[in-house]
Amino acid sequence: MQTALKYLVARRDLLHTLAWREIRVKYKQSVMGMLWAVLMPAVIVFAGVLVRYGFAIFSGKSLETDDIASVSVRAIPWAFFVSSIRFGTNSLIANTTLVTKIYFPREILPMAAVLSQLMDFVVASVVLIVVLAVLHVGVSVQLLWLPVLIAILVLLTTGLVLLLSAASLFFRDVKYLVEVLLTFAIFFTPVLFEASMFGHWYTPLMLNPIAPVLEGFANVIVRHVPPPLPWLGYSAVVSVVLCCGALAVFQRVEPYFAESV
Amino acid sequence: MSQFALRLDGVYKKFRKGELYDSLRDLVPALTRRLLGRTNGRAPGGSLAQREFWALQDVSFGVARGEAFGIVGSNGAGKSTILKLLSRIMRPTRGTLSVDGRLSALIEVGAGFHPDLTGRENIFLNGTILGMTRAEIKQRFDAIVAFSGLEEFLDTPVKRYSSGMYARLGFSVAAHVEPDVLIVDEVLSVGDYLFQQKCFQRMNEVMAGGATVVFVSHNLRAVARMCERSLLLERGRVIEIGPTNAVIRTYLSRSQQARGGDAERDLQITEVSVTGSGEPRVAFETDEFVEISVAATARTAHRDFSVVISIVDENQYLVFDTCTQRLGMGPLTLEAGETLRTTFRVQLRLAEGTYHVNAYLHHYVTERAYERWLLATTFFVAGTPSVRGVANLAPSLSQCEKAMAPPAAPSVAVLVE
Numbered sequence: 203m204q205t206a207l208k209y210l211v212a213r214r215d216l217l218h219t220l221a222w223r224e225i226r227v228k229y230k231q232s233v234m235g236m237l238w239a240v241l242m243p244a245v246i247v248f249a250g251v252l253v254r255y256g257f258a259i260f261s262g263k264s265l266e267t268d269d270i271a272s273v274s275v276r277a278i279p280w281a282f283f284v285s286s287i288r289f290g291t292n293s294l295i296a297n298t299t300l301v302t303k304i305y306f307p308r309e310i311l312p313m314a315a316v317l318s319q320l321m322d323f324v325v326a327s328v329v330l331i332v333v334l335a336v337l338h339v340g341v342s343v344q345l346l347w348l349p350v351l352i353a354i355l356v357l358l359t360t361g362l363v364l365l366l367s368a369a370s371l372f373f374r375d376v377k378y379l380v381e382v383l384l385t386f387a388i389f390f391t392p393v394l395f396e397a398s399m400f401g402h403w404y405t406p407l408m409l410n411p412i413a414p415v416l417e418g419f420a421n422v423i424v425r426h427v428p429p430p431l432p433w434l435g436y437s438a439v440v441s442v443v444l445c446c447g448a449l450a451v452f453q454r455v456e457p458y459f460a461e462s463v
Numbered sequence: 464m465s466q467f468a469l470r471l472d473g474v475y476k477k478f479r480k481g482e483l484y485d486s487l488r489d490l491v492p493a494l495t496r497r498l499l500g501r502t503n504g505r506a507p508g509g510s511l512a513q514r515e516f517w518a519l520q521d522v523s524f525g526v527a528r529g530e531a532f533g534i535v536g537s538n539g540a541g542k543s544t545i546l547k548l549l550s551r552i553m554r555p556t557r558g559t560l561s562v563d564g565r566l567s568a569l570i571e572v573g574a575g576f577h578p579d580l581t582g583r584e585n586i587f588l589n590g591t592i593l594g595m596t597r598a599e600i601k602q603r604f605d606a607i608v609a610f611s612g613l614e615e616f617l618d619t620p621v622k623r624y625s626s627g628m629y630a631r632l633g634f635s636v637a638a639h640v641e642p643d644v645l646i647v648d649e650v651l652s653v654g655d656y657l658f659q660q661k662c663f664q665r666m667n668e669v670m671a672g673g674a675t676v677v678f679v680s681h682n683l684r685a686v687a688r689m690c691e692r693s694l695l696l697e698r699g700r701v702i703e704i705g706p707t708n709a710v711i712r713t714y715l716s717r718s719q720q721a722r723g724g725d726a727e728r729d730l731q732i733t734e735v736s737v738t739g740s741g742e743p744r745v746a747f748e749t750d751e752f753v754e755i756s757v758a759a760t761a762r763t764a765h766r767d768f769s770v771v772i773s774i775v776d777e778n779q780y781l782v783f784d785t786c787t788q789r790l791g792m793g794p795l796t797l798e799a800g801e802t803l804r805t806t807f808r809v810q811l812r813l814a815e816g817t818y819h820v821n822a823y824l825h826h827y828v829t830e831r832a833y834e835r836w837l838l839a840t841t842f843f844v845a846g847t848p849s850v851r852g853v854a855n856l857a858p859s860l861s862q863c864e865k866a867m868a869p870p871a872a873p874s875v876a877v878l879v880e
Contacts, residue, residue: 219591223577223584230579303574304592305551457554460547461478 220314239322246277250394272420280393282323290315290363294371312367342426361444411440467525468675474558476519518544519699531676533690540696542679564643573633578622589636603639611635638665648679684817684843687746711745729762735839749846756806757822761797770805771823812855815846
């Protein structure tokens with residue numbers, strides 16, 4: 203595995219180029235261009251505001267700006283997670299000609315898919331900063347948690363994408379399974395709502411390893427408090443184990459890609 | 464460091480006909496069967512289960528550093544499988560394989576292109592996929608573009624390219640990787656004559672730089688020209704490894720020949736061979752003297768026939784034809800059980816190309832062929848760059864001087880009633 207990692211580092215130019223290709227291709231011949239990076243989080247925020255408004259009417263409270271800010275802050279990492287998984291799962295199948303014709307470390311394809319989505323994440327974040335400024339959400343020292351949260355998010359996403367891309371190369375079922383799960387995952391994940399709204403359902407909700415990350419984003423940016431620490435530790439462990447395990451599995455099955463695709 | 468740049472040792476590769484488990488629904492029953500110990504899905508390593516077949520069996524060879532090595536064989540012999548194993552796209556079922564140094568494969572040029580990206584963008588994309596760093600590509604960018612001859616279309620998306628342009632750009636990128644081992648598979652069939660010459664030149668440059676080349680092609684002339692040693696594959700097995708001339712001769716003699724004639728086969732051509740300076744060969748220089756031999760056996764007595772040979776080019780057009788009768792030999796006669804060997808000495812005043820030899824036993828009176836062996840053997844002629852076409856008419860320049868053109872006379876015809 204160490205030699206494999208060394209090889210990956212040696213081919214980092216390829217990772218950059220492939221990610222850059224995805225970004226180029228995505229925005230070519232499209233009228234909206236970079237606006238697409240903002241559209242999906244914007245739709246999530248819109249849905250979130252609607253849900254929160256419903257909650258507010260139900261509980262007899264008014265909708266606060268903090269609620270809107272909280273949904274916005276969760277929407278962007280969630281959009282990154284969903285589109286990375288969707289796009290990354292297909293990254294090997296979509297590049298069949300490369301997989302069967304040219305040798306290079308195949309991990310680079312799913313990784314480049316995640317990296318290209320990270321670009322959208324950055325674009326959307328810039329818009330988010332403007333929105334937060336308008337909503338008068340201040341800054342605090344808690345923002346120093348952001349690199350940690352982003353690292354966990356990227357590791358978790360990469361691990362899942364590595365596993366799913368390899369699995370869908372052998373079984374096309376995986377692709378459809380992922381579509382179904384992604385469609386409904388938003389109901390099991392604290393994106394539109396906060397995990398704490400659900401009382402004793404808090405623990406099962408937080409077992410979803412992405413939940414502490416999203417809660418963390420909302421905590422440090424909007425509420426200026428640290429992330430839910432034991433839970434974030436749990437997420438970090440799951441992410442690291444998943445990513446290493448996925449890489450090991452990926453490299454075990456890689457020799458069979460060309461003849462099984 | 465071994466003396467071999469690459470080496471295969473007892474390599475086997477198994478493939479499966481039909482489909483693998485194509486969905487989870489098929490996998491679950493198959494897995495349960497395996498867990499229950501009924502191994503009818505997959506046999507233990509080494510033997511073949513149903514629907515499996517060997518694409519390669521016990522293939523061993525080594526290629527020395529700086530050597531050009533050819534692989535020939537008919538379709539389905541396993542040539543491309545060897546190349547895929549060498550380039551690490553696939554792994555062997557059994558056996559070991561080692562490659563020393565950076566390997567680049569011209570297997571399907573342009574495979575990494577994205578249709579929506581421009582030529583310029585695709586040079587960077589394809590270059591990094593093939594293992595170059597961005598810095599290396601920048602440094603060789605001008606050379607790549609100049610080689611492809613596509614300067615004008617660099618900023619056009621490659622989906623608007625013709626297939627020839629596509630292949631040219633692909634080859635240009637791949638040819639500038641500067642590998643230690645270069646694998647070439649049938650890519651030289653792209654582009655026009657001039658581009659092919661450029662490709663050959665580039666391959667020679669790569670070889671002159673000390674790289675090892677493995678060359679796979681149906682163009683036997685190209686193999687004969689490039690490679691000193693070759694390997695003949697037939698249905699996944701090595702038939703022969705040795706000097707290219709000998710390997711190609713074996714290949715040609717084993718492949719299907721068009722034979723036929725009007726009479727029963729009791730007068731038969733048994734051998735057609737081309738020899739130069741005393742040994743059977745397939746590659747010759749232009750103007751070289753060669754001997755074409757035809758051997759025949761009679762089971763019953765035959766009289767009044769002649770032996771005819773003809774040489775045709777790649778497109779089966781007749782280039783040359785002669786026979787014993789026209790060379791002053793009277794009607795030939797064979798008694799039952801006798802054999803006959805005729806040898807024609809010819810000078811190959813041919814331009815560069817691939818030529819086939821046809822042999823006939825021709826009956827004098829009825830003007831019909833007893834026996835006909837078309838494309839009995841094949842040979843290649845390496846020419847001089849000064850001559851193209853089929854015949855080498857040994858040109859030389861006897862005059863090339865300048866003079867003032869005479870004033871142009873009015874050349875108007877006036878029609879008068």
